[in-house]
Amino acid sequence: MKYRKIREEELKNKVGADWFKQFDTTEIIGNIDFSVLPQQDSLFGRTPLLWAEAKTGNFDISAMFVQLILTIGKARTFDKTLPPAFLGVFDFKKIAFVDYVNIQDIFFLNDFNWNVAPSNHNTKEFQLIKERIESILKVKTYIFDYEKDQKELKIFIKNNIAKATTKSKIKIDKNNFIPIYLRWLEVVKPIINVNWEELSDANIFDSDFYLADLFVDDKGTQTIDDDSSIRESLFVVFHNQGYKIAKENINRMFDATIDIKHKETYQHFWKLYKRPPIKEFQDYIIQRRDLLAPQDIRERKGAFFTPRIWVELSQKYLTDYLGEDWQDEYYIWDCAAGTGNLLAGLTNKYNIYASTLDQADINVMHERIDHGANLLKNHVFQFDFLNDNFSKLPQSLQAIINDPKKREKLVIYINPPYAEADNRIGEGRKGVANSEIHKKYSANMGYTKREMYIQFLTRVYFEIPQVVLANFSTLKNLQA
Structure with missing residues (x-):
């Protein structure tokens, strides 16, 4: 046998030198x-x-393949670096390869416990993976004996491993869409032919273009000629090998079209990934678009996602305080709704109102309504709570606010923005304190007027008196 009676480290060195000398085999990636x-x-x-x-x-x-899969899955190595075109296993006698795309679905198993020792072959997780992949390996694995198949192995490496960079496309899920975004910022953003400063004034950011790229049907090809958007409700959509922004999103007479300066670079980037994202994670990615915004922008806009566990707990507290039938007896207005996740689980859509600063978030909520979210489109609207007049509110909500008895049954249910104006660098903090509410109630708020959430609560106190304030927030709110 070619590599009999040698230690594992020596085996790896010899395999690298004998079969992969034209490549770099010195880099250590995780526990692989x-x-x-x-x-x-x-x-x-x-x-x-x-x-x-x-x-x-x-x-x-x-x-051996099961142990490798458990090693990769436990560390989620594919989220930290691009996965390869091939997975392989070898011992002192043989080496085997399988296309990564043939087994990558295994990493997206629901309710699977990856926190087991990959080297323990007796766990139920090890056996489950083995059962799942054995049928694939029987028909998809390339196996070579070092001595008997020496010529064939060299040809395989030359024709497959050496050309493997274009072999597979990486599926996009809830775990890797942010690392991909960070790479996108370096490669794709610079080749988008647009004035980013002007767009930011219209509350359009690079993340909107990234989402436009993500939600494309690539038709399974390597080119972008046939790519088409699957979500026309996004603030920015991929269109005709470029981007389109609807006129109503930028307050212009015509839609804006934006070119990609170097289509070859764009094409090379996206041929690494399978678009659109895996279907079961698409709504999650849209709802968590807040993660793509810079910290200072997120603070200014209040673009923070409220974890579901805290949403459920806050609604339990409301039930304890207002009674079992509170959703039928009270009206609910989330005036800093973002994409509306604080309202998830509420049952009486006729009593629920949601407003937010960004039209992009309204578009997301409207699309969620189209897919079954328990809200009414005419109760979901764009509204700048710190600057707009209440005359811009839907008539039904104005009627509630203007009627003292109905107003007592209005719950202001919010997780407000908490940015504070200061001199730190960052576009998001610039002008944080400058609002109509800041000007109007400056004397009442004192030093705390620097805080956005104080401005929210101040407007509620002075302009919507006697409502029920359900302020879901950090401890900072209570300590102010």
Whole structure:
């Protein structure tokens, strides 16, 4: 046998030198035993060609692949770096390869416990993975004996591993859409032919263009000629190998069209990923668009996602305080709604109102309504709570606010923005304190007028008196 009676580290060194000498096999990626990368960086960095599990002795191929999959899944290595085109396993006698795309779905199993020791072959998780992949491995695995298949192995490496950078597309899910965004900022954003400062004045940011790119049907091809948007309600949509912004989103007479300066660069970037994202994660990505906004912008706009567990707890407290039938007996207005997740779980859509600063968030909520969210479109509207006059509110909500008896049954249910005006760098903090409410009630608020949430609460106190204030917030609100 070619590599009999040597230690694992020596085995990895010899396999690297004997079969992959034209590549870089020195880089250690997480807990993966053996990695193969190209020697030279490309425009997008070095994409791994192969991740492999190494064993001394004569091991079962399926068991080695299961251990490799558990190692990758436990560390979610594919979220930290681009996954390779191939996975592999080898021992002292043989080496085997399988296309990454043939097994990548295994990493998205629901309710699977990845926190087991990959080397423990007796766990139920190990057996479950083995059962799932054995049928795939039987028909999709390339197996070579070092001595008997020497020529074939060299040809396979030359024709497949060496050309593997364009072999597979990475699926997009809730775990990797942010790392992909960070790469997108470096590669794609600079080639979008637009004045970013002007767009930011209209509350349009690079993340809107990224979402436009994500929600594209790539038709399974490597080119962008046939790419088309699957979400026309987004603030920015991919259109005709560029972008389109609806005229109503920028207060103009015509839609804005934006070009991509270097389509080849754009195409090279997106051919690495399968678009659109996996269907079951699409709504999550839209709802968590707040994660794509810079910290200072998020603070200014209040673009923070309220975790579901706290949403449920806050609604339990409301039930305890207002009674079991409170949703039928009270009106509810979230005046800092974002994409509306604080309202998830409420049942009487006829009594619920939601407003937010960004039209993009309104578009998201309207699309969620189209897909079953329990809200009414005419109760979901764009409204700048710190600047707009109440005359802009829907007539039905104005009627509630203007009627003292109905107003007592209005619950202002909010997780307000908490940015504070200061001299720190960041567009989001610039002008935070400058609002109509700041001007109007400056003397009443004193020093705390610097806080956005204080301005929210002040307007509620003076202009919507006798309402029920359900202020879901950080402890900072209570300590002010």
